[in-house]
Amino acid sequence: MSFQMSVEVERKFLCSADTLKTLEEIGVCVGQRQFHDQYFDTPKFDLTLRDVWLRKRKGCWELKCPTTVDGAEETSGEQRKAAALCTRYKEITSLPEIQLRVKEVIKDVCEDRETSPSQEDEESWLSKMNLVCFAEFATVRRTFTLAEEGVQIDLDQADFGYHVGEIEVLVPQGGDVQSALEKIERTARKLGLTGDQRVEGKMNIYLKRNHPEHYAKLLSEHVI
Ligand code: V4E
Secondary structure: OOOOEEEEEEEEEOOOHHHHHHHHHHOEEEEEEEEEEEEEEOOOOOOHHHOOEEEEEOOEEEEEEEOOOOHHHOOOHHHHHHHHOEEEEEEEOOHHHHHHHHHHHHOOOOOOOOOOHHHOOOOHHHHHOOOEEEEEEEEEEEEEEEOOOOEEEEEEEEOOOEEEEEEEEEEEOOOOHHHHHHHHHHHHHHOOOOOOOOOOOHHHHHHHHHOHHHHHHHHHOOOO
């Protein structure tokens, strides 16, 4: 069985007033939308401790899993530096594939649980795999494109008071990750981004505030 899968290559940034001005000048705003995310894991956080992120957004399931990074891709020191500012995750959106992957990750820690007939609804797989919602927040997202680079730029405002931008390229399975990294780097330069540190995402901030012990564990295990 083959499933659609792509790799999301992304660089987060803090959007200053100057960056916003440049973005409005060189990019095209393609819309604003609002969504509500729910993230799921076992009570012992078996997924996220393996850097696997299961979420439901607008009624659809999505799974982000780490990719195996081939260090040989980056030939120069500059390329390595640029790549270090980006994340890359496999994005899986097919529910049967998500269920297979999740089962694979938690199989050592979780035997199949029985559910009562009242739980036999479309989400009974969650309780069978002992998955519970550990994070929930809403985001207002403004999306821009930079046509000549083929990148998407999102400006997110989370309802718990955190703003973050991201430059993103979706690479189809087997596609060219190196060229995505180059597009992101060129875009970052056009936006005048100078930071040389990875910028924290919404989830980092959410966990720091709401699950500080788990946040500390993810840090010490080098997941985030
Ligand atoms: C992969 C990941 C998480 C899942 C959420 O991913 P993220 O791209 O931050 O969310 P969002 O809302 O921007 O999703 P999109 O709409 O682009 O699909 S939570 C933590 N991680 C890992 C992670 C990491 N290690 N480092 C950074 C900078 N970000 C995320």
